[in-house]
Amino acid sequence: MTRTTQQSPLDRLPVWLLALLALALGGLLALALMATASGQVGLADSRLTNIVLPLAAAGCLIALSLYSPLAGFLAWIALAPYSQHIALDLRLGAGIPDLSLSRMLGAFLLLLVITRAALGRRKLRPLAWSDLAYALFLFGLVLSVPQTVYGKLEGLQTILDAYIVPFIALFVARQVVRNQRDLRWLTIVLVASGVAFSLLIIREQLTGEVLLYAREAARYSRSFQKVISLMGNAAPIGVTTAMVIPLGLTLLVQSLQADSSATPSRRLGQLALAAGLAICALG
Incomplete structure (x- = not known):
């Protein structure tokens, strides 16, 4: 972490972009909360809460991430705990892994950071020995999946959400918090x-x-x-x-x-x- 007077990307976000994103996210959250409160989530005719809201929210956050990866990352960690409760996760039905907000934003930010590094627009911070130890730990977890009593798909999804996504968040944080x-x-x-x-x-x-x-x-x-x-x-x-x-x-x-x-x-x-x-x- 460098001590510098350099401005953060969040210090120079244009007012129009902040206003647009605030209105969009505010409207989406209001619709999600209203749908949740009225009991519409999960019904057959709830396409708004099952498809439109998750995709619209992900689109707003992806657009924000393209302008400022730091802003997208902060919005992700702020909304992630609430995503399953206010219809921000995309449910794909039985037998198909869901596209939760954390999965979508985590994967996008990881690809964005790596792509910018490949284009020479930023330098990746090197991995530490603790990261390699964690990777070995994840390898051991994956090897244990066939022994789970909940099924292989459920076991892999649990490892993804509980261990891999948080590690991606830590890696992205190291790259965007400069x-x-x-x-x-x-x-x-x-x-x-x-x-x-x-x-x-x-x-x-x-x-x-x-x-x-x-x-x-x-x-x-x-x-x-x-x-x-x-x-x-x-x-x-x-x-x-x-x-x-x-x-x-x-x-x-x-x-x-x-x-x-x-x-x-x-x-x-x-x-x-x-x-x-x-x-x-x-x-």
Whole structure:
């Protein structure tokens, strides 16, 4: 990670593109939420939520990625936890692997980064020894697929979603996060995602209702409830919220040390960041 005054691609996005993407994504998310709330998802006549919405959302994110791979990557990691709940995953029917938002955007960003490197428009950061060790781990997982009781296709899809796609996300992040400004944008998105997760967790604990996820809350006793939230398990949610706290604290300390005569908007941002970190800690 280089310390440089070079601008991040997100600092120079034209206003018209930001407005267009905001309107498009806002409209898509509104349609998805309305369709989910009205119970239309999964019905025979729900072509809008099964086909149009996933393809339109993927098209918007691909267009954003072509302009700025960093912006596309940040949009991907921000929307990925919600994609299966608000009709952003393309369901292809029984026996055919689904084209989830993570699969489509992960594959596209990987190809985009490699293509730009082949054209000489960027240099790929080299792989580390830990990456090679992870590749050997994946090889061992693939060898174990024939022994699964859930079927080979289901086993391969589980490995793809749980291990390969996150590794692709890590590889893409190394290539598109090039300087401190890019890292600041990444931290902001991660903190915002952590705040959203924490609010869902707090609401679930207070009400006993699992929002979005189609299953009942797991209770061990009247006062002890297992958090399900977006991912069906407390472990990935806990790891996510715990991970963003040190990143957010680092960003907050750097912001406080950067300039003693900060503007009111900067102070407001610092207060919002501190409040967000407090919510993550509570969650």
